[in-house]
Amino acid sequence: MSLHRRAFSPAAPLVATLVLTMVAACGGGNPLGNPDEVANPPASGTRKLSFAYFQRCVQPILEAQLPITLNGVTTVNSCASSGCHDDTNGTGGALRLRSGAALVDLTLTPEQIRATEMYRNFYSSQGEVVFGDTLASRLIAKPLVRNVLHGGGLVFDSEDDPNVRILRYWIEHPMPAGQDEFSAAGDALFTPPDAATGACNVE
Numbered sequence: 001m002s003l004h005r006r007a008f009s010p011a012a013p014l015v016a017t018l019v020l021t022m023v024a025a026c027g028g029g030n031p032l033g034n035p036d037e038v039a040n041p042p043a044s045g046t047r048k049l050s051f052a053y054f055q056r057c058v059q060p061i062l063e064a065q066l067p068i069t070l071n072g073v074t075t076v077n078s079c080a081s082s083g084c085h086d087d088t089n090g091t092g093g094a095l096r097l098r099s100g101a102a103l104v105d106l107t108l109t110p111e112q113i114r115a116t117e118m119y120r121n122f123y124s125s126q127g128e129v130v131f132g133d134t135l136a137s138r139l140i141a142k143p144l145v146r147n148v149l150h151g152g153g154l155v156f157d158s159e160d161d162p163n164v165r166i167l168r169y170w171i172e173h174p175m176p177a178g179q180d181e182f183s184a185a186g187d188a189l190f191t192p193p194d195a196a197t198g199a200c201n202v203e
Helices: 014-022 052-062 117-125 136-145 162-172 183-188
Strands: 068-071 071-079
Touching: 052 117, 052 162, 052 183, 136 162
Parallel strands: none
Antiparallel strands: 068 071
16 A cells, blocks of 8 residues: 655745635635635424524525624625525525525425425524524624624614514524424414414514
């Protein structure tokens, strides 16, 4: 058996430094923390969040062009943009989003819905949730820059931001234990209580 040794190039450290310097992901996200294959953690226990509320109320926030402040400079970007949490080119860690995911007909079977891009966004976002500790959920803590680094900078100024209120409401109102993410209980998260026509509740 023969062993092969790869020749060391003195230029390798310089090349690596240049590559890292050129990565402009969400204002300087860490590319080394972004593995090629991301395995989103499953929901805790048997609790699930509402897919209907995610699609109608949360997904628009992730797609919206929002002001972000990083190092005192304010620009505009979206969470789902390339270089941030985009599923293809993003460097934003485990949260992976398919930009422009089509709305899903809620009368489809769970199996059909779970095969959609919107569901992928739902599943990835739910993986950023800490049940029982809403503000510790990375989906909220990172854009608020609360005790955690966020390469995308400050997205929400405070917990009173209307977008934060929607995220909090979604996380704080899981489906009843033992029921899945498509439970009819999700209708109660809207006013009137109809996932197709109701307005998103925030309190």
